[in-house]
Amino acid sequence: MEILNALVQGVLLGGLYALFAAGLSLIFGVMRLVNIAHGDLIVLSAYMALVVVQATGLNPFVAALIVVPLMALIGYALQRILLNPTLDKDLLSPLLVTFGLSIIIQNLLLGQFSADSRKLSAGAIETASIGIGGGLSVGLLPLAMFAAAVAVIVGLEFMFTRTRIGRAFRATSDDAEIAQLMGIDRRHVYAAAMALSAAIIALAGVFLAVRTNFDPSTGPLRLLFGFEAVIIGGLGSLWGTLAGGIVLGVAQTLGAQINPGFQILAGHIVFFLILVVRPRGLFPRMD
């Protein structure tokens, strides 16, 4: 029974990890960039939501309406100013610039908000749950996170296949130079992808802030969870990231059943096991 319950919680937790992973996967797909500051941007969004909630008294999910566009703007500017100049160089430049960014964000947050851990209260939804039969019940909040992850992935799939900017993303991903010849401004396309990634980051940040305690040093672990979900799911597959998130979430909640200190370790170990057995992930798409 407890195991079954842990399984259900793990699947729902996977939704949050898929949200962490979707933004990471998106920018890797479009421009082969791995953003080391990804997790720190999630935590930055959580703090932004905190500031908005404290200033206005809004519900965190309403505050997201401010945080998401703001983060998208930041993402766009970040790409244009800092990251575009690194892309034509070697692998090292974008990696090190985002690594530096990660340290800067962490320490700015530390200076501003101290190392105390914070949490956002979203009211009744946090404790509300619905029975799904068999004596099992699921929390409304984890369910909302999972639904948000599915919605984000459906939205991204729709955008990639049906919209003009989605076609530009795919074209630039396939061959940036030819895409330029066809009149696509690569710099803008990359910045738009980063803005979209940052919007998803902001959404993930608000959910993170409501679900659990956070402090300035918690970003890197979010990056690792998102990364593990991407690799477990298979590079380049959006639905794969959801599957990867679920595998990771289930591994963690089952690990926590054995021993609370084992939760995160169990996730890492499953990640390495999958790397041994299926180095290209569960649903590989990209070469």
Added chain:
Amino acid sequence: MRAPVSIERATHASRIAAVVSLLTLVGLAAAPWWTGRANLRLLGEVYAFIALASLWNLLAGYTGLVSVGQQAFVGLGGYVLFAAAMFYGVPPLVAVVLAGVVGAIVALPMAPLLFRLQGAYFAIGTWVAAEVFRLSFAQVSALGGGSGTSLPARLVIGIAATRDQRDMLLYWFALALGLGTVAMIYLLLRSRAGLALTAIRDSEIASESLGVDIVRTKLLVYVATAAVTSMVGALVFLQKLRISPDAAFSVNDWTAYVIFIVVIGGIGTIEGPIIGAIVFFLLRETLADLGTTYLVILGVVAIAVMLKAPKGLWGLFSARTGIVLFPVRRRVVHPDAR
């Protein structure tokens, strides 16, 4: 008839540098007689970071294996030292060498697994591996679990009887390890394997087509780097006399600082990490009061260097002056040109 040519490796500057380095080394070796305990510890730390930075530079700057998980080996080395000394009574200085052996043995199976991840994903994979180490050592209650442990006093006294003697001994050991690391990398890069490494750095595809065994070379460098990094880690925690999972496997202390040192000093050169470490400690000693602001400044400087001067401070200087202190290149010299 073609004029006979000769191959030259040393430069005018490098000959002067060799003499100056030797004199500096003699001065540094004599440091216990001309400076106090606090400075000895600081210098010991500088040597440890020169070693760590040189090793990371060898890995990232030459083989393109950008790791953000070298703290795995720093921490492993520290824990091997504590475990060997506490449980088996291995003399601490011997345990430092043992830490190197264990580091290599652990790195050997890790490498093929991590090599399955490409480029930036390799970087994050190494980080996950380091986290596995951190969380695993936090589960070992004999080593103090999550809160860590101190080296028992009887073992500390076992290093040397008095505190002054201990400080001296550890100082020389740090100097030897720092010097040994740089010397090893210098000799490696001047050797046949070093030529292969430099070729891989410049173009992986071209070097492979000329018969360089890339996978084997990378494996070799990864394992050797892990071994020496573990030794440095063991020495660092021998100086601290206390270890905990968070300190031992800290990504900030053992990887972020190290990367900033290499980037600011100049990646892909031997001089870069040394210059970077000196700059890093000068900044730290003058700006440490600023707390978090200091790290923000460090991050900004590293990003600015990466964007505006990707070859680092040493690269800028070397490009302007043509001076190379540790020549690893072979230059063809025409007799007429003399």
